[in-house]
Amino acid sequence: MKDLLKIEWLKIKNYKAFIILLVFFALGIFTANYIVFSVFKNMINESQATVLIGQFNPYDFTNTWQTTSYTAGFLLILPALLLIILVTNEYTYKTNKQNIIDGWSREQFVNVKMMLALLVAIFSTILVILTAIVFGFMSKTAFSFSGYSHVGFFFLKALSYNLLAVLISVWIRRTGFAIGIYFIYLGAENIISQLLDVWSIKLRNNHVIDLGSMGDYLPMNASDALLGFPDNPLKALAKNALPTDYFWVDVCLAVLYIILFYWLGRRNVIRKDL
Amino acid sequence: MDIVQIDNLSKNYGKVHALKQVNFSIPAGTVFGILGPNGSGKTTLLSIVMDVLKPNSGGVRLFGEKPSEFHRKQMGTLLETPNFYHYLSGEQNLRISAAIKGRGEKDIDKVLQIVDLLKRKNSPFSTYSLGMKQRLAIAAALLGDPEVLVFDEPTNGLDPVGIAEIRELIKKLSLQGKTIIMASHLLDEVEKVCTHVAILKQGTLVACGDVNEILVNEDIVELASNDVEALKVLCAKYPGTPEMAVSDSIIKLSFPAGKANLQDINRFCFDNGIVLSYLNLKKKSLESKFFELTN
Numbered sequence: 244m245k246d247l248l249k250i251e252w253l254k255i256k257n258y259k260a261f262i263i264l265l266v267f268f269a270l271g272i273f274t275a276n277y278i279v280f281s282v283f284k285n286m287i288n289e290s291q292a293t294v295l296i297g298q299f300n301p302y303d304f305t306n307t308w309q310t311t312s313y314t315a316g317f318l319l320i321l322p323a324l325l326l327i328i329l330v331t332n333e334y335t336y337k338t339n340k341q342n343i344i345d346g347w348s349r350e351q352f353v354n355v356k357m358m359l360a361l362l363v364a365i366f367s368t369i370l371v372i373l374t375a376i377v378f379g380f381m382s383k384t385a386f387s388f389s390g391y392s393h394v395g396f397f398f399l400k401a402l403s404y405n406l407l408a409v410l411i412s413v414w415i416r417r418t419g420f421a422i423g424i425y426f427i428y429l430g431a432e433n434i435i436s437q438l439l440d441v442w443s444i445k446l447r448n449n450h451v452i453d454l455g456s457m458g459d460y461l462p463m464n465a466s467d468a469l470l471g472f473p474d475n476p477l478k479a480l481a482k483n484a485l486p487t488d489y490f491w492v493d494v495c496l497a498v499l500y501i502i503l504f505y506w507l508g509r510r511n512v513i514r515k516d517l
Numbered sequence: 518m519d520i521v522q523i524d525n526l527s528k529n530y531g532k533v534h535a536l537k538q539v540n541f542s543i544p545a546g547t548v549f550g551i552l553g554p555n556g557s558g559k560t561t562l563l564s565i566v567m568d569v570l571k572p573n574s575g576g577v578r579l580f581g582e583k584p585s586e587f588h589r590k591q592m593g594t595l596l597e598t599p600n601f602y603h604y605l606s607g608e609q610n611l612r613i614s615a616a617i618k619g620r621g622e623k624d625i626d627k628v629l630q631i632v633d634l635l636k637r638k639n640s641p642f643s644t645y646s647l648g649m650k651q652r653l654a655i656a657a658a659l660l661g662d663p664e665v666l667v668f669d670e671p672t673n674g675l676d677p678v679g680i681a682e683i684r685e686l687i688k689k690l691s692l693q694g695k696t697i698i699m700a701s702h703l704l705d706e707v708e709k710v711c712t713h714v715a716i717l718k719q720g721t722l723v724a725c726g727d728v729n730e731i732l733v734n735e736d737i738v739e740l741a742s743n744d745v746e747a748l749k750v751l752c753a754k755y756p757g758t759p760e761m762a763v764s765d766s767i768i769k770l771s772f773p774a775g776k777a778n779l780q781d782i783n784r785f786c787f788d789n790g791i792v793l794s795y796l797n798l799k800k801k802s803l804e805s806k807f808f809e810l811t812n
Contacts, residue, residue, distance in 0.1 A: 250616045258604055332602075340569045341600035345617040345657075346590030349568070516570045 247347075247355040248362075255329060264325040265366075272315045272370050273377075276302075279314050280378055299473075302378040304387040306473045311375035312397035313470045315367070319401055320429075322363045323408035327421050330356055330412035340517050353413065353512035357505055360405035368398040396469035399497050403466040406504035413511050429463060436464040447486045455489040462503075465496040518545050518581055520665055520696045521566055525575035528561055534720050535561040538575065541715050541725045543698055548691045550711035550728070551700040554811055557717040559700035560597050563669050567594055590618050593658030594667040599650040603643040607634055607653050610642055614657045621661030628656040631686065647674035655683065666690060669700045684710055704807050718811045736777035738770045740786070741795035751789050755782070767795065 255261045280302050301310040333339040342352055372394055379386065408425060415421040436458030443457045459468035469490075519542040528536040536558045543549045551559050564570040566577050567589060579588040601610040608625060615621040621628075629635045632652035637645070645653065651674045658666055668687070672680045687710045691697055701707050707714060708728070715725040724731045738759075742748045745766045752761055752768055760771040770777075779798055786793050 246616075250613060253609070253613050253616060254602060254605075257609065336603055337598065337600035338602055340564075340596065341614070341657075342617060343569055343586075344567045344589060344594045344596055345614050346586050346619070347617055348586040351586070514571065 244354070244358060247351055248358060251355050251359055258329075260328060261325060264321055264328075268318060268321040268325075268367070269370055271318045271321060272311075272367075272374050275314050275318060276311050276374055276378055279310065280381065300382055300384075301473055302382040303384040304379045304382075305389040307375045307379035307382065307384075308390040309393040309470070309473045311371050311378060312393045313472050315371045315374065316397060316400055316467070316470050319367065319404040320426075322367055322401070323404045323425065324422060326356075326360055326363060326405055326408040327412045327425060328418060329359070330409055331416060331418040331421050334412075334416040335418060343517060349513045349517075350509070353509045356409050356413070357406065357508065360409050361402060364398055364401035364405050367401045368394060371397050393470065396466075396494070399494070399501070400466040400469060403463065403497060403501050403504070406501055406508070407463065410504045410508040410511075413508050432461050432463050436461050443486045444484070453486050455486050455492065459493050460496055462500040465493050465500055468493040469497060519543060519578075520545050520580060521698065522578040522581070523562070523566075523575075524577070526562065526565060526572050526577065527574045528558075528565060528570065528572050528720075536565075536572075536720045539717070539720070539722045541722060543696065544713070545696050546694055547713045548687065548697045548699065548711045550707035550714040551698065551717065552702070552704070552707050552714055552807070553717035554702055556719075557811070558720040559702075559717060560669055561720075562717070563594075563596055563667060563698070563700055567592075567596060567667070569596065590620070591663055592665040592667055593660065593663040594669075595651075595654045595658045595671060596667070596669045598673075599654035599657075601642045601650070601653065601657075604641060606639045606641055607645070607656075608638040610653065611657055611660060615660050618661050624660050624662065628659040631659060632656045633682075648676060648679055651675055652679070655686075663695075665696045665698070667698045670702070671699060672701075672703065672706060680706075716807075716810050723810050736772040736774055737799040738772065738777050738779065738782060739767050739795065739797045739799060740770070740782070740793055741767045742786070742791050742793050744791065748786070748791055748793075751786060751791055754789075755785060 283301050300306065333342070339352060343349060375394070376386075407428075411425050411428070412421050415424055439458035439461070440456045443454060447453045456468070458464050468488075521543040523539055523541050526536050526539045527534070539558075539562065551562065553559050561570060565572050566579070566584070568584060568586075577584055579585075580591075582588065601607075602613070605613075607629065611625045611628070612622065615625065626635065626638075629638050632655050634649060634652050634656060637649065642650070642653070651671070655668070655671060658668065671687070672683050675683060684706065687697055687699070691710070691712075697710075699707070699711065711728050713726065714728045714731050716723050716731065740748065740752070745763070745768070748768055749761070749763065752759075752770060755770070757772075762769045762771075770782075777798055779796060783793060783796055
C-alpha cells in the first residue's frame with residue numbers, strides 16, 4: 244500500500260486544485276471556529292444572554308474538542324469535493340484505464356482511492372485537534388483531554404463524507420454530475436431525515452413508542468448525529484421534548500455505513516467496464 | 518508458447534454485439550496484426566485482454582495463465598488513445614507509468630529519445646499536439662523494455678514521417694524477438710510489418726493465420742472484346758478455369774500470384790476466333806482482398 248500511495252502522491256502533488264482546496268479547508272476550519280468563538284465571547288458580555296447561558300464557554304477545555312469538531316463538520320464538504328475531483332479526473336482523462344493497463348489491479352486502483360479518503364479524513368482530524376487546542380488556550384483554560392472522544396466522532400464523520408464522495412465518483416464518473424449528485428443526495432437525505440424526526444416525536448408523544456430520532460439512522464445523518472453543539476442550559480430545555488438519543492446505535496450505524504460505502508465502491512470498480 | 522489466447526470471447530454493449538465468440542491465439546515472437554474496419558471490435562478485444570473491459574462470456578489467457586496485473590506489468594500497451602495526466606509533464610507522466618509497472622524508471626530519457634520527445638519532456642501534457650501525445654504513449658509502452666508490446670492504432674495522429682518512424686521501430690523491435698500485437702484499420706501498415714493477422718468483421722473473426730496465407734495476393738487479368746458474351750463463354754473454357762467476374766463489359770480473371778500469362782491468354786483467344794480489344798494485368802491489392810473479406 245505504501246508504494247501505491249507514493250504513486251498517488253506523484254499524481255496529486257503538482258495538482259494545484261488539490262493544494263488550494265486543502266488550504267481553503269484549513270483556513271475555513273479556523274475561521275468558522277473563530278466566528279463561533281467571537282460570538283460567544285461577545286454574548287458573555289451581554290447581560291441578557293449571560294442569564295440564559297450562565298458561564299457556559301464552548302471553547303474551554305473539555306468543550307473545545309466538541310465545539311471545534313461540530314463546527315468543522317460543516318466544512319467537510321470541501322475535502323469531499325476535492326476527492327470527487329481527484330477520482331472523476333481519472334475517468335475524464337481515462338488514466339484509470341491506463342493505471343490498469345500499466346499493471347495495477349482494479350482492487351489496487353479502488354483501494355488507493357479509499358486509502359486517500361482515509362488519509363484526508365486523518366488530515367482533517369489533525370486540523371481539528373490543532374484548532375481545538377488553539378481555541379482551548381485562547382479561552383485561557385487549562386489543557387485537558389476530557390471530551391476528546393468527540394474528535395474520534397469527527398473522524399468517523401469525515402471518513403463517511405469522504406467515502407461517499409469516492410463511491411459517487413466511481414459510480415457517476417463525470418465531475419460536474421458527481422458533485423451535483425453528492426449535494427442533491429445530502430440535501431435529500433436531510434429533508435427525509437427531518438420528516439422522520441418529526442414522525443419520531445409524534446410517535447413518542449401519541450403512542451409512547453420511543454424509537455429515537457429515526458432521521459439519524461440514515462447514512463449521512465448517522466455520522467452527523469455523532470456531533471452536536473456542547474450541552475448548555477439552552478439545549479437542555481429542548482432536550483426533554485425530543486425522543487431518546489440512542490447514541491451508540493448511531494455510532495454503530497455510522498461505522499456500518501462506512502463499510503457499506505467502501506464495499507459498494509470496490510464492487511463497482513471491480514465488476515464494471517472502465 | 519502462446520502469449521495471448523482468446524477463448525470464445527463475446528462482448529455486448531446493450532443490444533450491440535461487439536464481439537461474437539472470437540477464438541484465436543497469438544504465438545510468441547510474432548508481429549500479430551488485428552485488422553478490421555472501424556467498429557469491428559479490435560479495441561474492445563484488446564481492452565478485454567488488458568482487463569479494462571469485462572467480457573460477457575468466454576475468457577483470455579496471458580502467457581498460458583489466468584490473466585493478472587503481473588502479466589500486464591510485463592506488457593507495454595498503447596490502447597485506443599494516449600491517456601495521461603494533463604497537468605503533468607511528459608516526464609512526470611512516464612514516471613507514474615514506470616512506478617506502476619515497477620520497472621523502467623531509468624529508461625525514461627531513453628524512450629523519450631526514441632520517440633523524439635526529449636526536448637519537450639518538461640512541457641505539460643496538455644500542451645502536446647495529437648502526434649506528440651501519441652508518441653508519448655508509445656514511449657510509455659516501451660518503458661522497462663517489455664517482451665510483449667500491444668499497439669492499438671499506433672500511427673493515429675502521426676505525420677507521414679512519424680508513421681514511417683513507428684513502422685521502422687516496430688520492425689526493429691520484432692527483430693529483437695519481441696512479440697508485437699497491433700490493431701489497425703490501415704492495411705498498408707499491417708502488410709508492411711505483420712507476420713500474422715486476424716481479421717475481424719462486426720465482432721466476428723473472419724480469418725486468422727500467417728499474413729502471406731490470409732492476405733495472399735492475386736493476379737487479375739482484364740480483357741475485353743467487341744463481343745463480350747462470346748468472350749465470356751470462351752474464358753470459361755480457359756485451362757485451369759480461373760475465377761471470372763464481369764464489370765462494365767470488362768472481364769476479370771483471377772489467377773494465383775505470378776501465374777497469369779498474358780501471351781498465353783491472348784493466343785488462346787485469337788486461336789478461338791476472338792480478337793481482344795483490351796488486355797491488362799493488375800496485381801490484386803491487399804485493399805480489395807480486405808474488402809472481399811469484410812464486406
